[in-house]
Amino acid sequence: MDRRCNRRDFLRQSSTIGAGLALANLGNIVGATETDSNTAQKLSDDKTLRIGFVGIGVRGSCLLKILLELEGVQVRALCDIREDRVTRAQRWVEEAGQKIPSGYSKSDTDFKRMCETEDLDLVITATPWQWHVPVCVSAMEAGKHAATEVPAAVTLDECWQLVETAEKHGKHCMMLENYCYFRKAMTILNMIRKGLFGELLHCEGRTQENWIRENWHIFNSDGTMGWLGEHLAKRNGNPYPTHGFGPMAIWANVNRGDRLDHLVSMSSKSRALKLHAEQSFGKDHAVAQQAYLQGDANITLIRSVNGVTFTLYFGGQSPQPWSPEHKVQGTLGTCIGELFDYDARADGWIQAKVYEKGSRWANYTNYAETYDHSLWKALGQKANKYRAWDWSGAYDYLMLYQLVNALRRNNTPPMDVYDAATWSAISELSERSVANKSSVQEVPDFTKGKWKNNAPTDLAQV
Amino acid sequence: MDRRCNRRDFLRQSSTIGAGLALANLGNIVGATETDSNTAQKLSDDKTLRIGFVGIGVRGSCLLKILLELEGVQVRALCDIREDRVTRAQRWVEEAGQKIPSGYSKSDTDFKRMCETEDLDLVITATPWQWHVPVCVSAMEAGKHAATEVPAAVTLDECWQLVETAEKHGKHCMMLENYCYFRKAMTILNMIRKGLFGELLHCEGRTQENWIRENWHIFNSDGTMGWLGEHLAKRNGNPYPTHGFGPMAIWANVNRGDRLDHLVSMSSKSRALKLHAEQSFGKDHAVAQQAYLQGDANITLIRSVNGVTFTLYFGGQSPQPWSPEHKVQGTLGTCIGELFDYDARADGWIQAKVYEKGSRWANYTNYAETYDHSLWKALGQKANKYRAWDWSGAYDYLMLYQLVNALRRNNTPPMDVYDAATWSAISELSERSVANKSSVQEVPDFTKGKWKNNAPTDLAQV
Incomplete structure (x- = not known):
């Protein structure tokens, strides 16, 4: 049930991208370097960033390939439980003109050996959710910075683990929330900063996916549960909050002048997963007989200490298009609509x-x-240019560009470990609320008071 | 601060309606009667409905004029605290070819005298919110059916009062929620009934108003508080839930096979009302100095006993356009977008x-x-045709048509006293939740178990 990198079917939506730019023709762009002279000048004294990469499946491959486009990056080590993926990725690194990186695929936890034995500045993980914290913690304990796909953590304990490990070892941990880099998300950020909406009062965000249609790791083709299916069978809340919440957190200065105070969460009944199991494998099959907890819709309401409210919707299984709708409401104006900026005038x-x-x-x-x-x-x-590689290629490029250049300059990455922990914490907090009839849950202050003095970010570093 | 009937500025949005059809030229349509022969046949044996009307301001005038278009209606009595409104409305009734109705404007509670002394079948009220229950209760106690503008009731006690009075006296009480008659709301109802979306899982609705821009009874021009301003100053929750909730309730068979179980509610900080007071009257003015409780955004999450969830947004004061966005999510499909059907292809x-x-x-x-x-x-x-009278004229016509014809046939109106109570109860329940940090509130079963056997409604009666 593997999928092509361009998972949003975006090629079907548009005739503007020629086949010659599709994924197979990476050679067209591989090897491109920064040509902006100002940028080059500013970066001339910076060090090269040595990177280890863990998890080179669909998503990891996209990130890795874009990473290889950036100046000042050396991919030194690659890790995946599947050796063929490591071999394939080693070839990409070599094709980018770099030394063939070491490969790690001896076991589920071979990333530990990588972190302990390799000389690296940064470890990036694009593994299934439950491996994000183990990889990041191993990296930071071994003196490496960490960056992780979303969500950074599954449980509250894991959120604290990230924060405490980062603080103890003085290392950064950035969650790779590329929705914050959507052009529209950043334009809205700019509109907010320029005062167009006045004082912010309320935001809304959605993580609306179509995982079943996309065969996204719910069931494996042999009828066993996929890693995502395991999460959705056993949990009920918002298991995937950061796409919807990340842009709102940047807009509303969460952890930077404001912080989340409490939340309540509610889930609808669960129908889609069992129906999908029955239709895929028959009513008598094991995956059709088992229970599924995750409601087909989950809505979480969050309030900040400054009185800003957030409505966060999650719907991953129902038949509905991927559709990151957002809203911003302020004292002077309001905006609403799809956050995605590609092909945005089309009927779809x-x-x-x-x-x-x-x-x-x-x-x-x-x-x-x-x-x-x-x-x-x-x-x-x-x-x-990287939209041709993946629907999110443009955002991945900007996000990795800022991450890499922040670390090369010994700066804090644009989103820090407190963002990673706070945004991810919504998962377990929402689950606790749902399990207790939408009871209120206090959101921990992972910054331990630092939110009061942290300056807002404009994600503007070039 | 009176306003024209066409409060949605809809004439500004479209050039398709000629000035000759505007409000002043009522004579063009007044006097039209039912011409459909089937309808006429079915109604031939029905009685005439004798109506008393209370509250003939902007909204009441629209309803009254459309009422005068319906066959089998006699407007026998009119009541308003302003005698000039009664006199004006008496003329409209006379112009419609009916006997001049009695007028009542001696005091705030002159509607009681009307209910007690007039021979009426139905009393309709379009007064400020706090008078809806007193008028309806007076009507039913005097043996008349009642119909009320939204919300039917302000408090939970009032909701129970409506239900208990209706049951005790065997009278109907319908809330005039015209959003249920939006063409799109009814098309979506039809799509749901035809199974297009499969089993219903989740609905979303908004009451999004722009009351400040519309000068809608927040402050009076002399600097005193308007009746709506009084509500918004002292309450904090969803004071106006039924526009957003009504269509969803019909779609999801609330009180007709399912019922609301519990809710939680959250409000943002309150800014717009104080800002508006300062800008209108200066910072030192009494209305600028006082406290305003109502948050600029309120979001209420409701769950039914069958596991359907509802997200209900309220925003009345912030600068944002009137925009009744809704969503329906089912096991087979989803729909989303503005519920209003007029000029719906336009950019606005x-x-x-x-x-x-x-x-x-x-x-x-x-x-x-x-x-x-x-x-x-x-x-x-x-x-x-009635869109030319008011933005909601078409919906008002269909709603009053069904109400009048149900009562003429001794049938239950399309929406009953349990709908009125349940939908309106969201107000105090949301206020209680907000006042207690979004704590869960049980929704009373006003039907006392009858919801289990009540059949769904299609609002299809012609």
């Missing part, structure tokens, strides 16, 4: 709207150019 | 989308004709 998308005055919505497109974010102005043209 | 509106299969949304317009509701097919052409 919910057009974003902005309100400042008058009686009706204005089209977001009226604002897009005026409020385009400085990062997109500087690097958008280059970033957009 | 959020286009509705439907998902059944494939990777992206389809336009709702692809489904609109196929799933058009039988009531709209039968009476839509006539109903649409």
